[in-house]
């Protein structure tokens with residue numbers, strides 16, 4: 085059930101016509117200190133735009149003009165720009181740790197992982213050789229039974245998704261325990277819709293995908309003839325799997341992905357895989373019950389495993405081994421994967437520089453080791469204390485809003501408040517760091533490191549099964565510029581990376597900070613009550629605590645936003661899929677309002693004065709809008725319209741302020757102007 089984690093900002097985009105071409109930048113250098121930019125940036129404004137006509141453009145027009153999308157990015161926004169600076173800062177740390185002689189065990193691991201990744205001469209010399217052990221094992225599978233049995237070790241030890249996945253999950257019905265889960269997978273395109281849509285762009289993408297499969301199979305040693313034939317087979321198998329997969333909108337319903345059963349029951353309904361043997365291969369031999377996210381999908385897997393000729397199944401496995409490994413192999417593999425997944429699907433022009441890919445790799449594999457170094461240098465006790473205080477103030481504002489609702493019954497209110505009071509606030513970094521001592525990292529063996537890291541992570545994940553939930557665990561690394569709410573943990577998580585200027589600015593007064601980071605905190609808290617989150621109780625159990633009437637009333641409120649956001653266009657003639665984005669849209673509207681209330685309360689004893697010609701209320705809203713400034717590539721917008729539960733940046737600002745009378749008052753906007761809706765939607 086990991087898909088339930090709802091992040092604040094994973095993806096943002098703007099009307100593509102406004103995207104600019106980037107000039108060639110000077111080669112980057114490691115940063116020794118994080119650059120400063122203020123949380124309210126006057127140079128980001130476009131004063132030629134009337135804030136009551138287009139508040140997003142008024143707040144971000146200057147930023148958009150000054151910040152074209154760099155050649156190695158799919159989109160460029162305030163968040164990704166800060167993430168890029170974080171990476172540049174981590175680059176310096178890793179270069180130092182790669183060379184230093186007197187290193188701590190943590191510094192040895194991250195330094196050597198980085199150094200091995202930067203050693204492109206060795207990586208290129210090896211070519212396809214690191215793939216050979218896995219490919220040889222697939223070649224040697226003598227019959228169908230051997231192949232099906234091999235799915236177990238493959239899932240346990242080889243990066244990639246082979247038909248379906250096994251992992252651990254918090255039991256939706258009993259959030260105190262961790263169980264094993266079998267989930268749908270096995271697709272090489274970003275979503276099932278890519279296989280099924282009939283428009284010309286989708287047809288074009290499928291052609292490019294076929295060409296990619298063929299190219300990468302040839303790079304791994306298949307003949308041109310076999311590669312072409314295999315590509316068609318793989319596409320056909322994946323299309324069958326796609327048809328049997330739930331849509332992203334269906335996956336927002338947690339009940340649709342909760343089918344707890346015994347291993348005996350699974351074996352009876354899906355007899356093709358020997359599940360006892362499969363679980364034993366994961367080190368989960370004692371598991372007797374588990375969750376199966378998509379039983380109908382598993383039936384299709386059984387059908388494919390039964391009906392496809394052995395050679396076809398081998399071709400499918402081979403491709404998934406190769407494509408998962410491609411970004412960690414020599415240049416031709418890396419370029420092939422980049423050309424399809426980044427250039428074709430997202431419009432990126434250039435492979436990011438090696439240092440950047442290697443920093444990301446270390447963050448991805450050893451995030452809490454690298455995170456320790458990051459936190460020690462960037463995250464002050466003062467920021468932690470101030471943002472914790474802000475979080476509790478926003479929780480109080482939320483409490484007042486819930487208490488005052490005229491449509492919610494006392495019974496539901498009581499449960500809502502119980503849930504709010506149980507939210508665990510996690511700020512900056514974990515209380516206890518992950519232990520990497522058993523992970524071996526070698527300076528001269530990049531691919532080996534990648535495999536060992538993946539193996540270490542899978543072992544760590546499976547070791548949780550059957551044990552009580554560790555509520556201190558984090559799902560994001562400390563340098564990450566993002567935040568999330570997890571409905572099963574009932575916690576909000578703000579990594580140190582997101583609590584920095586310009587998003588949280590310790591040098592600034594409260595107005596823009598509450599508008600920006602405050603609204604993000606409000607956003608995450610509101611996720612606990614969005615269309616998905618509201619189905620979980622204070623302990624994180626999937627359990628209905630709403631009266632029928634209250635649920636109906638609340639769904640109507642969500643529908644108001646669904647109708648509004650469905651009108652916005654992402655790119656071409658593609659509208660926002662507001663059934664997919666409604667959780668995020670609800671979080672934006674509810675979160676911004678409670679951040680505003682909390683700011684008012686926190687500053688009620690102060691005599692706030694205008695600054696730079698803007699009133700305090702105006703500065704709150706400009707601070708709010710300026711987190712979302714962005715430019716994006718058209719191709720990326722097209723992909724996000726399919727896969728991203730977040731609305732584009734302009735809609736996340738204009739679609740929210742139009743519903744807030746506090747905004748209209750602050751800027752003197754009147755009914756009839758674009759930024760004022762005749763009938764506002766309300767969450768609270």
Ligand SMILES: [Zn+2]
Nearest residue numbers: 090091092668
């Ligand atoms: Zn969110």
